[in-house]
Amino acid sequence: xxxxxxxxxxxxxxxxxxxxxxxxxxxxxxxxxxxxxxxxxxxxxxxxxxxxxxxxxxxxxxxxxxxxxxxxxxxxxxxx
Amino acid sequence: xxxxxxxxxxxxxxxxxxxxxxxxxxxxxxxxxxxxxxxxxxxxxxxxxxxxxxxxxxxxxxxxxxxxxxxxxxxxxxxxxxxxxxxxxxxxxxxxxxxxxxxxxxxxxxxxxxxxxxxxxxxxxxxxxxxxxxxxxxxxxxxxxxxxxxxxxxxxxxxxxxxxxxxxxxxxxxxxxxxxxxxxxxxxxxxxxxxxxxxxxxxxxxxxxxxxxxxxxxxxxxxxxxxxxxxxxxxxxxxxxxxxxxxxxxxxxxxxxxxxxxxxxxxxxxxxxxxxxxxxxxxxxxxxxxxxxxxxxxxxxxxxxxxxxxxxxxxxxxxxxxxxxxxxxxxxxxxxxxxxxxxxxxxxxxxxxxxxxxxxxxxxxxxxxxxxxxxxxxxxxxxxxxxxxxxxxxxxxxxxxxxxxxxxxxxxxxxxxxxxxxxxxxxxxxxxxxxxxxxxxxxxxxxxxxxxxxxxxxxxxxxxxxxxxxxxxxxxxxxxxxxxxxxxxxxxxxxxxxxxxxxxxxxxxxxxxxxxxxxxxxxxxxxxxxxxxxxxxxxxxxxxxxxxxxxxxxxxxxxxxxxxxxxxxxxxxxxxxxxxxxxxxxxxxxxxx
Numbered sequence: 001x002x003x004x005x006x007x008x009x010x011x012x013x014x015x016x017x018x019x020x021x022x023x024x025x026x027x028x029x030x031x032x033x034x035x036x037x038x039x040x041x042x043x044x045x046x047x048x049x050x051x052x053x054x055x056x057x058x059x060x061x062x063x064x065x066x067x068x069x070x071x072x073x074x075x076x077x078x079x080x
Numbered sequence: 081x082x083x084x085x086x087x088x089x090x091x092x093x094x095x096x097x098x099x100x101x102x103x104x105x106x107x108x109x110x111x112x113x114x115x116x117x118x119x120x121x122x123x124x125x126x127x128x129x130x131x132x133x134x135x136x137x138x139x140x141x142x143x144x145x146x147x148x149x150x151x152x153x154x155x156x157x158x159x160x161x162x163x164x165x166x167x168x169x170x171x172x173x174x175x176x177x178x179x180x181x182x183x184x185x186x187x188x189x190x191x192x193x194x195x196x197x198x199x200x201x202x203x204x205x206x207x208x209x210x211x212x213x214x215x216x217x218x219x220x221x222x223x224x225x226x227x228x229x230x231x232x233x234x235x236x237x238x239x240x241x242x243x244x245x246x247x248x249x250x251x252x253x254x255x256x257x258x259x260x261x262x263x264x265x266x267x268x269x270x271x272x273x274x275x276x277x278x279x280x281x282x283x284x285x286x287x288x289x290x291x292x293x294x295x296x297x298x299x300x301x302x303x304x305x306x307x308x309x310x311x312x313x314x315x316x317x318x319x320x321x322x323x324x325x326x327x328x329x330x331x332x333x334x335x336x337x338x339x340x341x342x343x344x345x346x347x348x349x350x351x352x353x354x355x356x357x358x359x360x361x362x363x364x365x366x367x368x369x370x371x372x373x374x375x376x377x378x379x380x381x382x383x384x385x386x387x388x389x390x391x392x393x394x395x396x397x398x399x400x401x402x403x404x405x406x407x408x409x410x411x412x413x414x415x416x417x418x419x420x421x422x423x424x425x426x427x428x429x430x431x432x433x434x435x436x437x438x439x440x441x442x443x444x445x446x447x448x449x450x451x452x453x454x455x456x457x458x459x460x461x462x463x464x465x466x467x468x469x470x471x472x473x474x475x476x477x478x479x480x481x482x483x484x485x486x487x488x489x490x491x492x493x494x495x496x497x498x499x500x501x502x503x504x505x506x507x508x509x510x511x512x513x514x515x516x517x518x519x520x521x522x523x524x525x526x527x528x529x530x531x532x533x534x535x536x537x538x539x540x541x542x543x544x545x546x547x548x549x550x551x552x553x554x555x556x557x558x559x560x561x562x563x564x565x566x567x568x569x570x571x572x573x574x575x576x577x578x579x580x581x582x583x584x585x586x587x588x589x590x591x592x593x594x595x596x597x598x599x600x601x602x603x604x605x606x607x608x609x610x611x612x613x614x615x616x617x618x619x620x621x622x623x624x625x626x627x628x629x630x631x632x633x634x635x636x637x638x639x640x641x642x643x644x645x646x647x648x649x650x651x652x653x654x655x656x657x658x659x660x661x662x663x664x665x666x667x668x669x670x671x672x673x
Binding site: 016017039040043044046047048058059062063 | 092121279281282285288289
């Protein structure tokens with residue numbers, strides 16, 4: 001999957017999870033920028049992303065995520 | 081309980097619904113969550129699912145891992161919240177750490193852990209009347225010994241299993257504790273799927289988020305049952321539900337039952353339904369059939385497990401099922417929301433769902449072999465017994481049946497009573513039994529001489545007043561079962577007149593004609609003789625319900641000394657005149673009365 005493809009699919013996941021059909025995310029987006037993205041939601045988000053892309057992150061990987069950009073990179077690494 | 085199937089239990093969907101939830105108009109239920117796992121993800125699920133059942137749940141989440149601190153401190157937030165339900169969730173991950181830490185000292189691991197758990201229940205009981213939902217531990221999937229672990233004393237899985245058993249055993253003696261069987265859910269789902277090590281590491285989550293809704297639904301099922309909301313009746317269709325085919329077309333010989341039910345699907349289903357009936361669930365029939373034709377199957381087909389005697393209301397006609405179900409409801413005088421309707425035909429199911437929205441209509445799969453599975457998945461038959469004795473009541477009735485069948489084999493009643501190997505324990509009132517004593521005093525109507533209703537506090541006062549009162553109880557056991565505490569006697573001293581007065585004498589009607597009242601009277605006179613009273617005085621105060629003991633004192637040789645206008649009588653007998661009665665009851669723990 002290319003970066004833009006992942007970004008597109010990830011946007012859908014975000015929109016569905018945060019119940020906002022107009023939500024836009026960029027590489028620089030962090031939890032602070034999205035309403036409702038607290039630590040509880042973060043766990044739900046990770047689980048939803050794993051499910052949507054059919055992949056699994058390690059605990060260490062999840063803990064070192066800084067922003068959406070690094071998430072996309074991680075997905076790119078995992079997706080076959 | 082779930083109404084149709086389990087599709088509602090989808091984590092993502094429920095989280096979404098939680099955002100737009102408005103349950104403010106529903107009756108409230110205060111639930112506290114105490115856990116050594118994080119409960120944040122559980123909260124929105126509980127809110128949505130309780131709302132689906134018409135309850136506005138108000139949740140107090142205690143701080144992470146503060147179970148003991150919150151429960152032992154009488155002025156904690158837990159108690160000021162005044163919950164009606166306290167949910168205690170414990171993680172296998174934490175327990176494993178304790179287990180590994182206790183290496184070399186595992187023999188009493190289960191006992192010690194159970195002691196700690198029970199101490200929390202007792203602490204809660206001191207400060208709250210809340211119902212306690214105690215979780216079982218998920219048995220881990222790792223096997224340090226492989227299968228051989230089953231044969232080893234301190235195997236990890238074995239120890240956790242033993243702890244779960246210990247928790248359940250002790251819970252039977254705590255009327256306010258109900259079991260929240262998380263291990264059952266884990267096993268149902270598959271332990272390797274249920275536990276999510278990554279989520280535990282990240283967020284101390286009890287399980288994979290995917291299965292949190294199942295945990296939430298379990299909590300709801302048990303909470304509702306403890307509030308008295310439980311299923312009372314199952315209404316059954318007949319054709320293709322209880323047997324294969326249509327009896328009107330295929331005839332008695334042609335329906336899929338017995339020999340013609342090769343895969344045993346309908347037999348299994350009927351056994352399951354019969355089991356529910358034995359448990360106290362009412363069965364009713366609602367079928368589109370000629371009544372005589374339908375009844376004939378119950379009466380004559382050798383393959384039927386259910387018989388007419390299992391069916392409380394039998395309706396077979398050509399009218400619409402909703403109208404018939406309304407008739408059934410009226411006959412039984414229960415709520416539609418306590419009724420379950422099982423029918424293989426989707427048309428009938430949908431019709432009834434539309435016309436009677438409160439009734440529970442599970443989806444049934446096409447394959448009858450899956451009927452039992454489809455019905456049990458919904459956990460419709462959750463129940464909550466309020467006291468240890470109440471929950472043993474079914475066992476008690478079964479024991480009674482055993483006793484009754486035994487009694488056929490004996491020539492005389494005496495022989496029979498002897499064979500029962502009855503033992504009794506006579507004890508002064510004690511703190512441990514005050515609850516049960518007060519319960520008997522409040523509830524006994526028939527075998528009750530004076531019907532004096534003392535509160536637990538008043539019983540306590542009499543217990544502590546060693547000078548003026550001698551209050552005692554008898555507890556009974558026999559070969560077939562334990563009756564528990566069944567007789568209460570309160571003796572009051574009137575020293576100026578050298579009199580011993582029988583203020584209260586009552587007995588549970590379950591133990592009539594076995595010698596209990598004779599044993600109690602023997603004890604009264606033993607005591608009177610011992611303390612050198614000149615006479616024993618008794619009273620009978622008539623009520624609408626205690627006619628059976630009108631001549632109680634007469635049968636023991638008492639002399640009647642007074643009769644009032646209303647029929648109240650007073651009786652007297654001197655210890656020297658009393659003839660001790662022969663009883664077939666042993667007292668292995670005889671304490672000098």
